[in-house]
Amino acid sequence: MNEEIKRNLLFTTVDGALNWARKSSLWPVTAFTACCTFEFIGASSPRFDIARFGMEVLRASPRQADLLVCAGTLSWKMAPQIKRLYEQMAEPKWVVAMGACAISGGIFHDSYAVVPGYNRLVPVDVYIPGCPPRPEALLAGFETLRKKIAKDSITRPRA
Amino acid sequence: MTLATEPFILNIGPLHPSTHGVFRMRVVLDGEIIQDVEPVFGYLHRGVEKLFEQRTYKQNIPLSDRLDYVSAINNNWPYVMAVEQLANISVPQRAEYLRVIMAELQRIASHLLAVGSVMNDMGIFFTAFMYMFREREKIVDLLEMVTGQRLLYNYMRFGGVSQDIPTEFLPALDRFLKVMPGYLDEYDTMLAGNEILLSRTKGIGVLKAETAINNSASGPLLRGSGVNWDLRKSAPYSVYDKFEFDVPLGTAGDCYDRYIIRMAEMRQSLRIIKQAVEQMPAGKEKTPTPLRLRPPSKVRLLRVRLPPACTVKSRTRSLPVMVTFVIPTPRIVTSLEMTTVFDNTKVAQSESSATPPFSTAARNIG
């Protein structure tokens, strides 16, 4: 009996269990605006196989997703939609800014039509530089995000 | 018995899994038939033309990469060629061949993406897409070998290309040329008789030749309607007059024809690459140009097959006065008043029929 318990029971904190669940199946919402999309698709295609990290389920509905990957240039015309999309996502949610345009507007930073960085609209957790970042860089960025999630605690309210 | 039905208005996009970018359509539906479409553009308007005026000629090359980001090299080309003509820069023969090889590889990659994502959107889901991405990665590897980038290559320069090919490139390209026809055959067996594909493309979205011309359609869209217009043949630029290749044409002008044409064009591109590798002379890959170009005051307009037409206006300064790109997509999307343009259009096909290379229709007009 004792042996059975040892084999079948795991002891952890609530935080530990929750964070483990959250970080192991991040579901991104399909909200891709420009070039970086294709490196994200590249990452989810057979070669880089994002499914290894439990992230292959791209959700079309923001309510079923917990990760917003900001892939590509954001124009001011598009900005309200992205903001709304972020607000529609259920907590807990995370945002990854992928590529130079998402970080700062990148090569288009001085354009009249481009938002210089997603962080003007939504709080960004991880920045992945590159124009566009390679799939490897993207996977490394997600790994960073997972580390961040692992440090989260339910007693500490998220911003 | 007929049921009285009311038209149904549906808003597709700007973010929709099948737009692969940002583009919005307000469609009026009667069941599965699209009665009317109002396209809404500008969700990816980045003001590129204004930015072109604020940067020097050379700084502008990477900007041109980002116009149609799935075929970056083909986007460099018209801009670079226009400036070369303005400033009278000669291009070494080897560079011309390198350009052709890279651009045709890029065209195959772009077509694979187009066909793959259309399949994805119309209900074959990721199966076909995964196959095509497998081959696209092979091309990306080849391009990366030369340029060091995976998506936006920034490869062309005024008077040539940024760098010559490394020694490993030609053997690798050779291997690719050997296996690719087999893969294309594989797609054909998988897709050409596929019931999902046939029922959703045959006779759907028919674009007649006159309407296609009147709506300024271009590329596979125009040729799908049987109009023989390929700038590589009709107005050969670079060294395209030295290659033998066919221009695949459609007959019915429906979605299926456009699919078939893309598949056939990939084979033709392979043919061109093969000939280019054989004919490529030794020599330099670019003529050196001054860092701050000051072309004389002129206007030059150039049109290259695949995405844009480019106009460059110069006035003996280091910044161009005006650069215009005309991207084909919005022109034809004008005509998305389906009832008059496309016959028998169904929801799933609005995508594949209307938007040429594939669906990032909203890219940047301007």
Next chain:
Amino acid sequence: MTTNLDLNSIALRLKEQYGQVVFAEPDYLEVTAGALPHIAGYLKNTPGLDFDFLDMVTAADYTDRFELIYRLVSIKNNTVIALKVKCGRDRAEIPSLAGLWKGAQNQEREIYDLFGISFTGHPDMRRIVLWEGYEGHPLRKDFKEKAYDAGN
């Protein structure tokens, strides 16, 4: 571009019919705004010419005037011709070609959006890439961008 038609003789024929046509550069015809729809229609519909493909419409700001460029292609004859139209800057108006070519419709809307040139007779003259309520026309040389977060 290969030329199977003699552009010089076309220019002469147009001059006879409409006057005020200047044959400028190798493949440019300068026409007046008033004559534009007629000349475009003539080029499009005359058998033997068949400039039935409107390749592009674009505009340029010369700070004292606008210039519109229409690029027509005759697919049958494999010939390209471009029409240039000058237009004043303060009340910029040009007759629309959307009736002749549907493909002109969105391109004219784009020019209206970015240059502020309005096209008379256009069925749907609204902004196309920028949002409604946007002030100014960015591709004009005197365009000054408003600080983006001033209003928000």
